[in-house]
Amino acid sequence: MIAQFYDRLSNDLTQLLESGVNCDISIEVGEGVSLANIYKVHSIILQSRSPYFKKKFDEITFNENHVKVLKLPNISVKEFNVIIKYIYSGKISLEKLENSVIFDLLITSNELELDELVEHLQSHLVNSNASWLKLKFAQIYLKSYQAKNFKIIRDFCDEIIAKHPNIIFESENFHSLPEDILISILKRDDLQLEEGKTWEYVIEWGKAKNPNLPTNLNEWKSANFVTLKETLKGCLPHIRYFSISGEDVAEKIYPYQQLLEHQLFSDINIKFIAPAKPISSIMLPPRKILKTTLPTRNTSIALFSDIITDEHALEISSWIDKKETPYIGNNPYEFKLLVRGSRDGFDVKTIYDICDKISNTAIILKVEGTGEILGGFNPLEWNKNYNGWKNTDDSFIFSLKTAILKNSILSRALYSNNFAIYNGPRNSYLAFGFALCLRGNLKTQKFCYCKFCTGYSKSIRSNEFISPPHHPKVPDEFLFSVEEYEVFKISPKIR
Template identity: 75%
Template sequence: MPTHFYDRLSNDLTNLFESGVNCDVLIEVGEETLLSEIYKVHSIILQSRSSYFKKKFDEITKNNDHVETLKLPNISVKVFDVILKYIYGGKISLEKLENSVIFDLLIASNELELDELVGYLQTHLVNNCASWLRIKFAQTYRISYQIKNLKIIRDFCNDIIAKYPNTIFESEHFHSLPEDALISILKRDDLQLEESKIWEFIIQWGKAKNPNLPNSLDKWTNDNFLSLKEILKKCLPHIRFFSFSNEDVVEKIYPYQQLLEHRLFSDITIKSITPTKPISSIVLPPRKILNTALPTRIIPIPFSSNIITDEHALEISSWIDKKEIPYIENNPYEFKLLVRGSRDGFHVKTIYNICNKVSNTVIVLTVEGTGEILGGFNPLEWANNVNRLKQTQGSFVFSLKTANLKNSILSRVVKKFDCAIINYPKHSWLCFGDALGLRHNLKTGKQCHCMKSSAYPKPIRSDEFISPSKFYQEISHEFLFSVEEYEVFKILPRNDLK
């Protein structure tokens, strides 16, 4: 039995790459000049490890110094660093990489035809980053069908769809779903959706492919039905027509009978009237619908808000617990409503009076005129009888994602902890350092602000709304805002999840 010295081999090849000795290829990675980097590599090693590089190096010509240059603008420097360590040393470390970078690494590995790495990264994402994949479900699912090698990711997504079909059928991306992706879903015996509902969704999908079809079915011509039939011809064989109730046959299949072959529609009709009579059409087995109700993907948290959603609350809870991967279900906290502006009043003193001696509170508000949702978390008690700067390392401010903000922004206190919270009830000020300040009447005063803050260094609003002034008295009127609505919640551990 041979003895293997892989560690020494790996280290020697890694040292060869780092030394740059006898390199004969330059690879420029990254699109933007400031974020790009040029790597000196050995063509013989890259060609032996990747068929992609073998083909590329055969296509490009050498310069006067006998050096080839290859550009890879679609791959980031961070990702290519990992790839080169794998190519030379056969080693990969994912512990310190963000999930988004690991996913980009997967896409790049597939592009470079590193099949071993593609398989490993898919398995890693499914086994260790499932929550992140669910959060990025629409993007993940779309890419898994655009890139045929991502079967492990694709199967993972299909398993989710089978259990929670509305994830895709009721999503805004459903009508643009590729045909092969839709068919793979329709083939599932465990798709947890009534057949009549599946039929309705399939009709919707087909109509979206031909927007010229009349809105009213009464105005459809034979050519209209033939057009839709052609669009759906690969989907129709996977519909379990003999699982429809008699009522659904009449209400949902009958209006579209021209989409079906005459023999099939005749057999559906016969089976509805005389279930025991033999028919010639293929009868697909009914789907295996679970008798017990499936748990919802997100168990609603016991709170009522006019501002934030369940998803927002899960995200805030993740920040409180400093989770790298956000919660997507089973929120560990109850958001108990204490104050609401439209119900209790908009003056800052109202917040102090109701929240006096209450700790672990979240304030959320909507900015008048922009629809932004801003807020902050204070782990300490508010006090309504004394002006005081309060020290904490656990507070943070944020801006939550909305239709106009793709991703939420989190800014934790990182310095000046002794003035992280400005508890000034006598001046009607309530502030998170300089990052978010609430003053006097939040609705009518237009005295709230966001300033540049060294304590909370990441701005939660775009630069046009962040005041560069160091003192409130010097803030220009254009940087001040009023609040359309605000709410304060007490954050409590949920006992029902224990």
């Protein structure tokens, strides 16, 4: 048996870094007097940990003080503090770092060829901060393809695009998508998109690359089609033409038939007229479109939520039915996802726009920084054209059981509560009395809060997070933002 003393080794090397003894390299990190920092390090340690440093140190000559100086102006001091401690100690702590900093740290680690750290940071982001990756999806996706070692994040993004293609096709960055990335998407057999729609997106992308093309298709000349065909020559072979409906062929393909080889367009038409007749064009297999079915009695809510579990859903359902004990096993209600912050946007107005005239909804929040899961159930309709209070005895708010909360907390609206629900699209404001109040952008603005409130039976957060009841302005220490939120329409299952 081999004894291992890694902790002692890690501590000794950390002390060596801090002591500055026998350092032969000076690394200048950051740019500008106020932003730069100088690190005295040991070349033998950095070279053994990173091919990047080995190459750089070999290129640099010693100065008159027998020290090599390496300048890294594009790396922040905050990032390099983490990296240099990792290089010497083999340890890294990410708990107090913002997700954006962790992603920048990933990019820097990749540039410095710290492969072990690159893999760890990717796994951390995918496993612990998936909602943030989705929020910054276009930026993350493009970067994952530009960096050869971002396979974990790239696979994560590819799976999302396959299941939810609109996240990229409807994004503001779609027209600037590099051709190789678009082609990689078109090649996927599991892309969940009707082929006629895929064709439309490809045409739209090609037109964006040629802004001088006439806007009105009736004004196009043969040269215009040649230009677009040349732009799309790498994309067109990956369209599943023989999976496109006859109606879409007539409406979407026919106007652009000059983009296709004559034989291909002829074979597309032949397949509709005489399906059994052989053709000479390559026929790509249809995409594997997942069939949508009604959920069974045992369907887990985890399939639809990034926040709550099946156990949570059963508990919420039992509260709706005013049961004293939670349902077990068979949930009598269906939870239909209407809104997700990382997918649809974090502004409260988004909830009113999507949930207008919809009743029996549950809003679920994952609080930034604490891991709490808060929420509220509204039996009444949300209304994007109305501002004011609504009365109901059937609404309730809650804090769900998590690793930091032993049991869930339920707080019901008190009888004849005229201030049970505040419907306020005009001010981007939504509230359950003053016991749970949501305002503005739930992600980027720290405007949400809970107050001590007589309108609901109890507080759903611990006292340290509850604002005093009659305070004219909620103190900053009681305000919070959310990491993610979801809104579900809750309906009885069809039996």
